Amino acid sequence: MSRTAVRRPHVVIVGAGFAGFQAARTLSRLTRRRADITLLNPTDYFLYLPLLPQVAAGVLEPRRVTVSLTGALRHVRLVLGEADGIDLARRTVNHTGPEGDRGELSYDRLVLAVGSVNKLLPVPGVAEHAHGFRGLPEALYLRDHVTRQIELAAAAEDVEVCRARCTFVVAGAGYTGVEVAAHGELFTRSLVRNRPLPDGVRPRWVLLDIAPRVLPELDRRLSGTADRVLRRRGVDVRTGTSVKEATRDGVRLDDGESVPTRTLVWCVGVRPDPLVAGIGKPLERGRLLVDPFLNVPGHPEVFACGDAAAVPDLAKPGQYTAMTAQHAWRQGKAAGHNVAASLGLGKRRSYRHHDLGFTVDLGGASGAANPLGIPLSGPLAGAVTRGYHLAAMPGNRVRVAADWLLDAVLPRQGVQLGLVRSWSVPLDTASPELARVPGAPERPEEEQPKRLERPEE
Numbered sequence: 001m002s003r004t005a006v007r008r009p010h011v012v013i014v015g016a017g018f019a020g021f022q023a024a025r026t027l028s029r030l031t032r033r034r035a036d037i038t039l040l041n042p043t044d045y046f047l048y049l050p051l052l053p054q055v056a057a058g059v060l061e062p063r064r065v066t067v068s069l070t071g072a073l074r075h076v077r078l079v080l081g082e083a084d085g086i087d088l089a090r091r092t093v094n095h096t097g098p099e100g101d102r103g104e105l106s107y108d109r110l111v112l113a114v115g116s117v118n119k120l121l122p123v124p125g126v127a128e129h130a131h132g133f134r135g136l137p138e139a140l141y142l143r144d145h146v147t148r149q150i151e152l153a154a155a156a157e158d159v160e161v162c163r164a165r166c167t168f169v170v171a172g173a174g175y176t177g178v179e180v181a182a183h184g185e186l187f188t189r190s191l192v193r194n195r196p197l198p199d200g201v202r203p204r205w206v207l208l209d210i211a212p213r214v215l216p217e218l219d220r221r222l223s224g225t226a227d228r229v230l231r232r233r234g235v236d237v238r239t240g241t242s243v244k245e246a247t248r249d250g251v252r253l254d255d256g257e258s259v260p261t262r263t264l265v266w267c268v269g270v271r272p273d274p275l276v277a278g279i280g281k282p283l284e285r286g287r288l289l290v291d292p293f294l295n296v297p298g299h300p301e302v303f304a305c306g307d308a309a310a311v312p313d314l315a316k317p318g319q320y321t322a323m324t325a326q327h328a329w330r331q332g333k334a335a336g337h338n339v340a341a342s343l344g345l346g347k348r349r350s351y352r353h354h355d356l357g358f359t360v361d362l363g364g365a366s367g368a369a370n371p372l373g374i375p376l377s378g379p380l381a382g383a384v385t386r387g388y389h390l391a392a393m394p395g396n397r398v399r400v401a402a403d404w405l406l407d408a409v410l411p412r413q414g415v416q417l418g419l420v421r422s423w424s425v426p427l428d429t430a431s432p433e434l435a436r437v438p439g440a441p442e443r444p445e446e447e448q449p450k451r452l453e454r455p456e457e
C-alpha cells in the first residue's frame with residue numbers, strides 16, 4: 001500500500017532583523033516542523049542595532065552585536081541573499097546570493113520584514129561626503145575613520161588641518177545621532193591620551209538637528225537629560241540648525257557658518273527599504289500598508305512587519321506604529337502567530353502594543369531612560385539601559401557583558417584595521433548591511449565604486 005506524502009506549506013520570511021528573526025522563531029515554535037520555513041537574509045546573523053554606537057566607539061567588538069541565525073533558529077532554513085523582486089501573482093521571491101547567483105523561492109505564505117535604510121535629503125555633497133549609521137560596516141568604518149583622524153591630526157604640522165581632523169559633525173539628534181555623539185566624544189577623549197595634540201587643540205563633536213531639541217521624537221525629560229550630559233562633556237549641540245552643503249573639507253550650515261571637518265555622520269533618520277515600493281501595493285510614506293493583523297490587503301497569504309510596514313497603531317488611533325525595535329520585535333511575534341493561524345494552528349490576533357518607555361545610552365555610566373514612564377538619569381539610567389539591552393538581545397549576552405566589564409577596567413584599544421573603506425559604505429545604498437568590495441558581483445541598482453574619495457582612506 002503506498003502512502004501519499006503530504007506537502008508541507010512553505011513559509012518564506014524576507015529579512016532577519018528584529019521583525020523577521022522573531023517571526024521565524026515564533027513560527028518555528030508554533031508549527032513544530034509542520035511547515036517548512038525559509039529565512040532569506042543577506043547576512044548569516046541577526047544584528048542588534050541599538051548597540052551599534054558602542055561598536056563604533058570601540059566598547060564592543062563587532063561580533064558581539066550579532067547572533068548567528070543558524071545557531072539560534074535550528075529548524076529554519078537560511079538562504080543567504082537579497083530579495084530583488086516579488087511576484088505576488090506567481091507567489092515567488094527572486095533573490096541574488098553573495099556570489100551573484102540568482103534564485104527563486106516559491107511560497108505559500110510570505111512575511112516581508114526588510115527594515116529600513118539611510119534617509120537621504122537633497123543637500124549638495126551629502127551623498128558623496130557623509131556616511132550613514134545603519135549597519136555593521138558603517139560602524140566599523142566610523143571606528144577606524146575616527147581613530148585615523150586623531151592619528152593624522154596628532155602628526156599634522158598645520159594646526160588648522162589638525163583642528164579640522166579633530167572635528168566630528170553628526171547630523172540628526174535622534175537616538176542614533178545622540179548615542180553616536182555621546183560615545184564618539186568619550187572615544188576620542190580616550191584616543192588623545194596616547195596621541196598628544198598641539199597646544200589648545202581638543203577633539204570637538206558637533207551635534208546638529210533642525211528640531212528645537214535633541215531627541216525630538218522622545219519625551220521632553222529624556223531630551224533634557226541627554227542635552228545636559230552632552231553639553232557637560234563639551235559636545236557642541238546645535239538645535240534649529242541644518243546642513244546646507246557638505247564638501248571634502250567641511251560642512252556649511254544654514255546659518256552661514258562653515259565647519260572645517262573630515263567627518264560627517266548622517267543620522268537624520270531612515271526610510272523603508274525600497275524593496276517594498278516595487279511590489280505595487282499601497283504605501284504610507286514608503287512603508288507597505290497592512291491591516292491590524294499585519295496582512296497586506298487583498299493578499300491573505302502575505303504579511304509585513306517592522307520598519308518596512310505601516311501598521312495601524314491601535315494604541316494611538318489614526319497613527320501608524322513608530323519605526324522602533326520595540327514594535328518590530330513584537331510585530332514579528334504577532335506575524336509568526338498569524339501565519340501559524342492562517343495554516344490552521346491557533347487564532348489570529350491583531351497587533352496592539354503600548355510603549356514601555358525608551359532607553360538612551362550616553363556612554364560611560366550615563367544614560368537617559370523612562371521605563372514604564374518613570375524618568376531616570378545618570379548611572380541608574382545607564383544601568384537600566386544596559387540591563388534592558390542584555391535582556392532584549394536574543395544571544396551573545398555573556399560576551400557583551402564581558403566586553404563591558406573589560407571596558408570598565410582597561411583602556412580602550414585605539415588601533416585602526418582599515419578593512420572598511422570610505423567608498424565601500426556609501427550613504428545611498430539599499431544594502432547598508434553589506435560593505436561593497438571590489439570585484440563583487442554587480443548589484444542591479446547600484447554601481448561599483450568609481451573613485452577613492454580621500455587618498456588617505
Ligand SMILES: Cc1cc2nc3c(=O)[nH]c(=O)nc-3n(C[C@H](O)[C@H](O)[C@H](O)COP(=O)(O)OP(=O)(O)OC[C@H]3O[C@@H](n4cnc5c(N)ncnc54)[C@H](O)[C@@H]3O)c2cc1C
Nearest residue numbers: 015017018019049050082083115306307323324325326328
Ligand atoms: C544605530 C541604531 C540604534 C537604534 N536604537 C534603537 C533603540 O535603542 N530602541 C529602539 O526601539 N529602536 C532602535 N533603533 C531602531 C531599530 O533598530 C529598528 O526600528 C529595527 O531594527 C527595525 O526592525 P526591522 O526588523 O524592521 O528591520 P531590521 O532590524 O533593520 O532588519 C531588516 C533585515 O532585513 C534584511 N534585508 C534588507 N533588505 C533585504 C532584502 N532585499 N532581502 C533580504 N533581506 C533584506 C536586513 O539585512 C536585515 O537583516 C535603532 C536603529 C539604529 C540604526
